[in-house]
Amino acid sequence: MDDPQRDGKLPEPEPKETPTAGITPRIKAAVSIAAFAAAVVAGGPAAATPAGGAGSMAERVTAVRLALSRRLDGEKQLWGATPPDLPFPQQELAQWGNWNNWGNWNNWRDWNNWHDWANAWTNWVNI
Amino acid sequence: MTGREKVRGEGIDLLILQPTPFCNIDCDYCYLSSRSSTKRLAPATLRAALTKVLASGLVQGPLSIVWHAGEPLALPLAFYEEAFAVIASAVGGDQEVSHSIQTNATLVNDRWCRFIRQHQVKIGVSLDGPAFLHDAHRRDRRGKGTHARVMAGVKCLQANDVPFHVIAVITAQALGHPDEVMEFFLEHGIRNVGFNIEELEGTHGESTLTAPAHRQAVLAFLRRVYEYHCAANGAIRVREFDRAYQAIATADVGSSTAAKTANDQVRPFGIVSIDCDGNLSTFSPELLGARSPQFGNFLFGNVNQVDLADVLLHPVFREVANEIATGVELCSRSCEYFPFCGGGAPSNKYFENGTFASTETMYCRYVIKAPLDIVLADLERSLSLAH
Numbered sequence: 409m410d411d412p413q414r415d416g417k418l419p420e421p422e423p424k425e426t427p428t429a430g431i432t433p434r435i436k437a438a439v440s441i442a443a444f445a446a447a448v449v450a451g452g453p454a455a456a457t458p459a460g461g462a463g464s465m466a467e468r469v470t471a472v473r474l475a476l477s478r479r480l481d482g483e484k485q486l487w488g489a490t491p492p493d494l495p496f497p498q499q500e501l502a503q504w505g506n507w508n509n510w511g512n513w514n515n516w517r518d519w520n521n522w523h524d525w526a527n528a529w530t531n532w533v534n535i
Numbered sequence: 536m537t538g539r540e541k542v543r544g545e546g547i548d549l550l551i552l553q554p555t556p557f558c559n560i561d562c563d564y565c566y567l568s569s570r571s572s573t574k575r576l577a578p579a580t581l582r583a584a585l586t587k588v589l590a591s592g593l594v595q596g597p598l599s600i601v602w603h604a605g606e607p608l609a610l611p612l613a614f615y616e617e618a619f620a621v622i623a624s625a626v627g628g629d630q631e632v633s634h635s636i637q638t639n640a641t642l643v644n645d646r647w648c649r650f651i652r653q654h655q656v657k658i659g660v661s662l663d664g665p666a667f668l669h670d671a672h673r674r675d676r677r678g679k680g681t682h683a684r685v686m687a688g689v690k691c692l693q694a695n696d697v698p699f700h701v702i703a704v705i706t707a708q709a710l711g712h713p714d715e716v717m718e719f720f721l722e723h724g725i726r727n728v729g730f731n732i733e734e735l736e737g738t739h740g741e742s743t744l745t746a747p748a749h750r751q752a753v754l755a756f757l758r759r760v761y762e763y764h765c766a767a768n769g770a771i772r773v774r775e776f777d778r779a780y781q782a783i784a785t786a787d788v789g790s791s792t793a794a795k796t797a798n799d800q801v802r803p804f805g806i807v808s809i810d811c812d813g814n815l816s817t818f819s820p821e822l823l824g825a826r827s828p829q830f831g832n833f834l835f836g837n838v839n840q841v842d843l844a845d846v847l848l849h850p851v852f853r854e855v856a857n858e859i860a861t862g863v864e865l866c867s868r869s870c871e872y873f874p875f876c877g878g879g880a881p882s883n884k885y886f887e888n889g890t891f892a893s894t895e896t897m898y899c900r901y902v903i904k905a906p907l908d909i910v911l912a913d914l915e916r917s918l919s920l921a922h
Contacts, residue, residue, distance in 0.1 A: 465871045466788040468911055468920075473784075475918040 546595040548799040550588060551808040551820050552576065553604035554614065560606070560639055560681050562673045564704060564733050564742070567604060568824055575610060578621050580813040584838045585625035591843035593804055597631035604810065604823055608642040612650055619654060637661065637702070639673070640688030641681055648695035658699035660689060662725075664709065664716035671708050686723070693724060700727035700774075705901075707733075707743035710752040713759035721763075721771055729774035730760070732901045734883055744897060753901050761909050775902060779910040782875040789874075794867070798877025801863050803856055804843065813838045815846065818859060819882030827885070830855055858891035865894050876903045 554576050556569035588594060600622070602615075619634070626632055635657040651658060662685050663669040670680025692699050701720065703709075709716060720728055732753070733742045744753060757775070764773045787794065799805030800819045808816045808823040814834040816823045822833040835852040836845055846852050863878030870876075876899070883896040915921075 465907070465911070466874065468915065469783050469786070469788055471920055472911065472914045472918060475920055476914070 546593040547588065547591075547598070547804055547807055549599050549601060549806045549820075550584075551601045551603050551806065551823070552581070552584065553808075553810045553823065554602050554607050554610050554618070555811055556605045556824065557609050558606040558639070559609050559641065559675070560673060561676045564672055564706065566734070566821055566825070568826065570605060574811050575614065576618070576811040578617060580811075580839060581618055581621050582625050583813060584809045585622055587838045587842055588807060589626060589630065591804070593843065594630070597633060598626070599633050599635065601635045601637065603637045603820070604808070606639055606642070607636045608638050608640075608647060612646055615650065633657065635659065638688075639681065639685060640692070641684040643688035643691045645691065645695060648691060648697050651697050652695065658692065658697060659729075660685070660692070660699050660701050661704075662686075662689065662701045663703045663706075664712070665719040668706075668709050668712060668716065672704070672706060689723065689725070700729065701725050702729045702731055704731050704733055705744070705753065705756065707746075707749060707752075710749065710756050713756045713763075717760060717763040717771070721767065726770065727772050727774070730757075730902075732897055734887075734897060742897070744901075750900070754905055757901070757905050758909055761906075761913070765913075775906040776910055779875075779906040782907060783911060783914070786875045794874045794877035796877070798863075798879075800880050800882075801859055801878040803847075803852075807843075809838060810834075815841075815843075817846070817852075818855065819880055821882040822885075825882070825886075855891065861892040862890070862894065865892065869894055870899075872899070872904050872907060875907055879903070 555574060556567065556572045557574075558565070558567070558570040561570070588598075622632060634654060636651075637659040638661070640660045640662070650656075661673070663673060666680065666682040669682040669685070673681050673685075675681055689699075703716065733744050743749075760773055761776055763771065764776050796802060802818075804817050806817060806820055808820050810816075810823055814823075814832075815836050815838055816833050817835065824832070826832050830851050833851075833855065835849040859878075859881045862881065862884055866876070866878045867873045879894070879896060880898045881891050883898040884893045885891050887896045888894075
């Protein structure tokens with residue numbers, strides 16, 4: 409029997425009429441759609457990261473994150489609770505990221521405004 | 536933050552509603568096919584749309600509604616007063632809803648501004664920069680440029696303290712003028728700008744940017760825009776570079792699944808688009824109203840007749856979903872930008888490459904890859920990292 413995960417094709421959806429005790433139609437629909445969507449995005453065997461070696465995008469991004477983290481840690485120790493205005497573009501990245509235990513550093517300056525505004529942009533993907 | 540925070544990748548991120556296909560202007564790069572039709576979304580259809588979307592159980596946080604796919608302000612204000620009331624009663628008090636409108640701004644007036652402020656509607660204005668660039672493509676049906684009317688709308692928004700962002704389309708004519716474009720926005724107090732490229736989509740089957748000779752020119756344009764973005768020290772923000780910062784900061788570079796789920800254009804029901812007749816589409820918003828010999832009109836059911844779960848049984852939906860999934864898989868295997876993108880824009884793949892089961896498009900090159908390259912190189916330079 410074909411394995412839909414393996415050949416990248418979609419599994420047949422669960423018949424809508426299937427009686428499932430204790431599950432409301434609304435939840436059944438959500439489960440059905442969510443399972444379907446998950447099958448689509450997970451379709452096919454796990455992909456190897458293309459060009460994951462030296463000089464790859466993944467490696468360069470990891471190096472940037474590490475260097476930025478070190479620099480910010482150093483500046484945090486230097487400046488204590490009142491961080492300086494970092495020059496662009498590090499300041500930007502510091503405001504975006506939630507990674508690497510920056511804690512309250514994410515709250516400095518206009519973090520909340522930036523964050524709201526960034527969320528607004530996400531609604532305009534390719535429109 | 537609310538108690539019902541949305542988890543991206545697990546439900547409906549965006550609901551696009553077409554109040555009318557009609558547009559009062561006639562841009563030559565528009566991808567919409569029915570912009571002379573004066574049909575409008577009926578209250579009963581709107582109620583059915585909201586009811587079906589919420590009944591699906593896929594709305595897991597605040598629901599973002601974008602009024603688009605025509606000129607929303609071409610309808611009278613009374614339409615929205617009724618529509619917002621219908622939505623409020625359909626969703627109930629527990630469901631947070633936010634509204635956004637993408638407009639050409641030519642019809643903005645003080646009354647619209649009051650309504651926009653009252654309902655905290657997020658506004659996007661389509662404006663391509665100075666008049667000589669804007670009016671080259673954004674004209675009315677008599678062939679007259681619309682720049683002066685758009686700027687009157689922009690001034691009205693500003694006078695009424697209505698925040699807005701601008702979406703500008705990059706055409707071949709703009710490539711030699713990044714300074715004029717950015718200076719124009721700065722001069723007019725426009726602080727948030729997104730750049731769309733002129734794409735091959737829907738009825739717009741040609742783009743002035745397709746010539747290979749333009750590739751370096753587009754990259755040069757974006758590099759110059761980035762210099763402004765940095766030098767302005769926050770006075771103007773460019774969406775593509777902020778997205779690149781966000782992607783560099785947060786992308787899960789070790790997981791292909793995380794990238795796929797973060798791209799709501801490749802995920803069924805990540806974006807749900809409903810036209811003024813109640814017809815439903817999903818994946819890329821540009822598929823709504825488009826036509827194809829293979830897939831018809833990309834409509835997978837009507838909210839007046841079916842539930843969202845029924846869409847899963849629609850044969851064309853399944854064919855489209857399978858082909859999009861194949862395209863995403865091809866991207867994940869061949870593109871090192873995949874962790875930051877998640878599989879591109881299906882509509883661009885289809886209209887540019889002839890199939891969803893394909894990879895790179897102009898959108899990839901200029902909206903995903905180029906901004907990432909520019910920002911990453913700048914970060915490396917400023918952090919003294921050799922590359």
